[in-house]
Amino acid sequence: MTIVVIVDDQPINLKILCRFARSIGDDVAVHAFEAPQPALELLRSQTPDLIVTDFVMPTMSGEEFIRRCRQHAPTRHVPIIVVTAYEDREYRYQALDAGASDYLLSPVDGQEFCTRARNLLTLWRQRQTLQLRTQFLEGELAATLRQYAEDIRRKEEHLRRVINTVPAMIRATDTVGRLLLVNTFHETYFTINAATAIGMPRQDVFSADYSARHRALDSQVIADGTAILAIEESVRGCDGSDRVLLTTKAPITGAAGQVEQIVTVSLDITERKQVEQAVCESEERFRQLVEGSVLGLVIESGGVPIFANRTFARIFGYTSPAEILALPNLDRLFAAADLRRIDQLRQATLAGETLNEPREFQGVRRDGKMIWVEIQSQPVSWKGRNALQTTFADVSLRKAYEERLQQQANYDQVTGLPNRMLATDRLRTAVLSAVRHRHCGGLLFIDLDHFKKINDTWGHATGDNLLRMAADRIRSCVREEDTVARLGGDEFTVILPNIGTAANSEPVVHKILHAFSHPFVLGRHEAFVTASVGVSVFPDDSEDPAILMQNADAAMYRAKEQGRDTFQFYTRELNERATERMQIESHLVHALDRGEFLVYYQPIVDIRTGALAEAEALLRWSSPELGRFLPDQFIPLIEDIGLIIQVGQWVIDSACRQLARWRRNGMPNLGVTVNISSRQLRVNGLVDTVAHAIQRYGIPPHALELEITESCLMTDVDENSEVLYALDRLGVNLALDDFGTGYSCLRYLKDLPVDTVKIDKSFIATVTTDASDASVVEAIIALAHRLGIRVIGEGVENEDQLDFIRQRDCDLAQGHYFSEPLPSDKFSLWQLDFAAPKRRVLSGV
Numbered sequence: 001m002t003i004v005v006i007v008d009d010q011p012i013n014l015k016i017l018c019r020f021a022r023s024i025g026d027d028v029a030v031h032a033f034e035a036p037q038p039a040l041e042l043l044r045s046q047t048p049d050l051i052v053t054d055f056v057m058p059t060m061s062g063e064e065f066i067r068r069c070r071q072h073a074p075t076r077h078v079p080i081i082v083v084t085a086y087e088d089r090e091y092r093y094q095a096l097d098a099g100a101s102d103y104l105l106s107p108v109d110g111q112e113f114c115t116r117a118r119n120l121l122t123l124w125r126q127r128q129t130l131q132l133r134t135q136f137l138e139g140e141l142a143a144t145l146r147q148y149a150e151d152i153r154r155k156e157e158h159l160r161r162v163i164n165t166v167p168a169m170i171r172a173t174d175t176v177g178r179l180l181l182v183n184t185f186h187e188t189y190f191t192i193n194a195a196t197a198i199g200m201p202r203q204d205v206f207s208a209d210y211s212a213r214h215r216a217l218d219s220q221v222i223a224d225g226t227a228i229l230a231i232e233e234s235v236r237g238c239d240g241s242d243r244v245l246l247t248t249k250a251p252i253t254g255a256a257g258q259v260e261q262i263v264t265v266s267l268d269i270t271e272r273k274q275v276e277q278a279v280c281e282s283e284e285r286f287r288q289l290v291e292g293s294v295l296g297l298v299i300e301s302g303g304v305p306i307f308a309n310r311t312f313a314r315i316f317g318y319t320s321p322a323e324i325l326a327l328p329n330l331d332r333l334f335a336a337a338d339l340r341r342i343d344q345l346r347q348a349t350l351a352g353e354t355l356n357e358p359r360e361f362q363g364v365r366r367d368g369k370m371i372w373v374e375i376q377s378q379p380v381s382w383k384g385r386n387a388l389q390t391t392f393a394d395v396s397l398r399k400a401y402e403e404r405l406q407q408q409a410n411y412d413q414v415t416g417l418p419n420r421m422l423a424t425d426r427l428r429t430a431v432l433s434a435v436r437h438r439h440c441g442g443l444l445f446i447d448l449d450h451f452k453k454i455n456d457t458w459g460h461a462t463g464d465n466l467l468r469m470a471a472d473r474i475r476s477c478v479r480e481e482d483t484v485a486r487l488g489g490d491e492f493t494v495i496l497p498n499i500g501t502a503a504n505s506e507p508v509v510h511k512i513l514h515a516f517s518h519p520f521v522l523g524r525h526e527a528f529v530t531a532s533v534g535v536s537v538f539p540d541d542s543e544d545p546a547i548l549m550q551n552a553d554a555a556m557y558r559a560k561e562q563g564r565d566t567f568q569f570y571t572r573e574l575n576e577r578a579t580e581r582m583q584i585e586s587h588l589v590h591a592l593d594r595g596e597f598l599v600y601y602q603p604i605v606d607i608r609t610g611a612l613a614e615a616e617a618l619l620r621w622s623s624p625e626l627g628r629f630l631p632d633q634f635i636p637l638i639e640d641i642g643l644i645i646q647v648g649q650w651v652i653d654s655a656c657r658q659l660a661r662w663r664r665n666g667m668p669n670l671g672v673t674v675n676i677s678s679r680q681l682r683v684n685g686l687v688d689t690v691a692h693a694i695q696r697y698g699i700p701p702h703a704l705e706l707e708i709t710e711s712c713l714m715t716d717v718d719e720n721s722e723v724l725y726a727l728d729r730l731g732v733n734l735a736l737d738d739f740g741t742g743y744s745c746l747r748y749l750k751d752l753p754v755d756t757v758k759i760d761k762s763f764i765a766t767v768t769t770d771a772s773d774a775s776v777v778e779a780i781i782a783l784a785h786r787l788g789i790r791v792i793g794e795g796v797e798n799e800d801q802l803d804f805i806r807q808r809d810c811d812l813a814q815g816h817y818f819s820e821p822l823p824s825d826k827f828s829l830w831q832l833d834f835a836a837p838k839r840r841v842l843s844g845v
């Protein structure tokens with residue numbers, strides 16, 4: 001629909017113009033007005049496509065009407081044709097000025113009207129189309145811009161969130177240090193309120209030193225135009241703790257390339273640093289552990305060392321691990337003989353197998369010295385390579401100890417000869433071999449004669465010397481393949497593995513006996529020590545090493561019985577004797593508990609007065625099964641089985657009890673002497689035993705005399721003299737027994753608290769027939785008297801002997817001439833008769 005508004009105050013013109021307007025097209029709606037005002041009112045509600053107006057009108061000029069139309073927005077661009085008379089040229093200009101689109105001269109030509117109107121309408125429509133399109137495009141543009149704005153807002157929001165989500169401090173500052181942005185993490189970390197901090201200079205927000213440091217860093221970024229990467233800085237955290245930040249700064253440049261902002265990003269790496277520190281410390285500890293370890297440690301790949309600790313270097317005599325690493329391989333550190341085993345171990349360990357081989361190898365130190373190492377290996381990964389880690393313990397010392405223990409376990413420490421254990425082992429081997437090869441072997445049991453005296457007289461060191469010499473002499477008599485061993489004490493054994501026949505052992509034995517025929521030189525002394533040898537033959541005598549040894553022992557005893565310095569082959573009878581000895585021992589063990597011991601008493605008489613002076617307590621054993629035994633038969637056995645201390649105590653106690661009884665019952669001045677063995681003297685407690693006995697039975701100490709043999713005294717003189725002086729302080733008397741048979745060291749008479757000397761009965765027995773024995777007896781008496789020591793002549797069996805010692809002024813006498821040792825009750829009876837003839841002889845009546 002085309003709307004045309006026509007305004008003309010001339011109705012006729014109005015009518016014509018309306019007709020022309022309708023001819024423009026089919027769908028033209030014409031609104032005709034005779035004055036501009038009503039037309040303007042219509043224009044408020046409708047927008048025409050064309051306005052045609054007269055210029056000269058009584059109520060409002062065309063110019064005014066056009067102006068008003070142009071002021072009204074909807075009609076600002078609507079085509080307006082003004083109709084003027086030809087001569088009204090001025091009006092036309094005014095109309096065009098006011099905004100008219102075209103003009104027509106009145107009277108209006110219909111054709112022209114239509115053409116002009118159509119042209120203007122076409123333009124109008126084009127304009128409207130353009131306007132619509134413009135409006136559309138503007139709408140589109142506005143929407144796009146809104147979308148852009150929204151996108152930017154959302155991106156900004158996203159970026160903001162990202163920045164605020166990052167657990168790092170992010171801030172932007174301008175070139176003079178004003179804060180442009182801080183993220184949430186930064187706000188929290190430094191307790192900043194972004195709302196107030198933004199725009200503030202950094203020194204108003206951060207601490208002075210932090211600000212100063214960052215001002216300097218920012219200046220550097222501005223000057224260089226490049227980033228500063230990863231510097232570590234220490235800051236004080238909001239909780240007051242020291243924190244470590246890893247900070248990076250980067251410039252944001254403007255279009256001209258100048259730095260406009262500096263973005264600072266800081267990561268709190270305190271925990272990471274602590275972990276790094278802990279790892280460092282742990283590594284340091286591990287390093288110290290490895291370096292300080294007593295174990296050597298080496299890591300190798302294919303035998304080539306790639307790591308070694310100091311201990312490893314030290315074990316092998318190198319000054320530093322670097323010297324080990326410079327070796328082409330580890331082979332030179334091991335004995336050539338061990339290399340194959342080492343390699344097997346290496347391969348097995350790498351293959352995850354376990355070898356049951358011993359892990360001890362011989363190592364070679366740099367100086368060539370051999371050492372023993374014990375190793376433990378395990379596969380490890382070293383810088384991505386398969387490697388072998390091995391620990392080394394230097395076990396040289398342990399090996400040396402083991403060897404020494406082995407030596408001690410199998411060898412005698414005094415002579416260096418095999419000991420009993422090794423000898424037994426070798427004997428077992430020799431017997432097996434003899435059985436298998438049907439040949440004969442010999443076993444010699446050698447005991448040195450009177451060796452004990454050497455020990456007792458000159459001490460153990462000299463005794464040991466003699467044993468070594470004896471060992472050498474025996475060894476020199478046998479072949480390399482024979483075994484010479486020391487069984488203990490003065491007992492040796494020789495194993496002759498193959499002697500063909502039993503008789504072939506005889507020359508060997510003769511050689512040995514001959515080897516002992518010349519004296520042993522022991523420092524300033526010379527000693528004649530012979531040997532007694534027992535021989536058993538295997539496998540004839542036995543196939544059991546223990547029995548063979550027993551047999552040879554029994555044969556040796558027989559040789560001793562035959563006077564020593566000889567030999568004896570084992571026989572069945574000897575076996576019986578050995579069995580007998582064992583039987584006696586087995587009974588002896590229980591003798592004390594079973595009350596089988598008795599004390600006999602032998603009188604000791606005062607030669608001058610003829611009065612009974614003392615009684616010597618002498619031990620007897622009466623076994624219900626085996627019969628009666630004299631001391632010489634069982635005292636050595638008691639000593640052997642270790643019962644002498646208890647038995648000795650029992651004798652002291654019994655003798656003191658008996659003496660007390662006699663002193664109460666008619667023999668008030670009687671004394672008693674008790675024999676003390678060397679072992680009793682050596683063991684603590686003798687002084688207490690004696691003190692306890694004299695106190696218990698209330699006897700005066702001087703009424704008790706203890707007899708000690710000279711040889712017993714000479715063993716450990718210093719220790720013994722302590723005990724003797726302790727006994728002397730108790731007040732008991734001490735007698736030196738068997739005087740003259742030993743070394744009769746006169747110094748002891750002078751230095752020790754000896755009250756009495758007993759001249760041995762062997763001298764008394766021959767004193768009237770042997771001039772030298774007589775001289776010895778005379779000398780002993782004279783010397784003892786000069787030292788104020790009284791003398792007992794022991795073993796007086798006849799009047800001549802008694803006369804001899806009485807004439808030499810001997811003080812006391814003891815012997816069968818007066819009485820044999822008697823049980824206590826018989827002794828009591830004996831003393832009642834003693835006033836009879838012998839006493840008279842003594843008193844010279």
Ligand SMILES: Nc1nc2c(ncn2[C@@H]2O[C@H](COP(=O)(O)O[C@H]3[C@@H](O)[C@H](n4cnc5c(=O)[nH]c(N)nc54)O[C@@H]3COP(=O)(O)O)[C@@H](O)[C@H]2O)c(=O)[nH]1
Pocket residue numbers: 602616617618619630631632635648651675676677707737738758761794795796797814815816817821
């Ligand atoms: N440690 C201990 N030793 C003891 C103890 N009892 C005895 N003995 C020692 O045994 C040795 C042998 O003693 P015994 O067989 O009793 O012989 C003594 C006398 O019987 C014997 N004697 C005495 N007079 C004569 C004699 O005229 N002729 C002769 N043929 N023999 C005689 O002498 C032995 C006493 O000797 P002694 O002790 O040296 O005075 C003996 O040596 C004792 O030491 C004991 O309890 N503990």
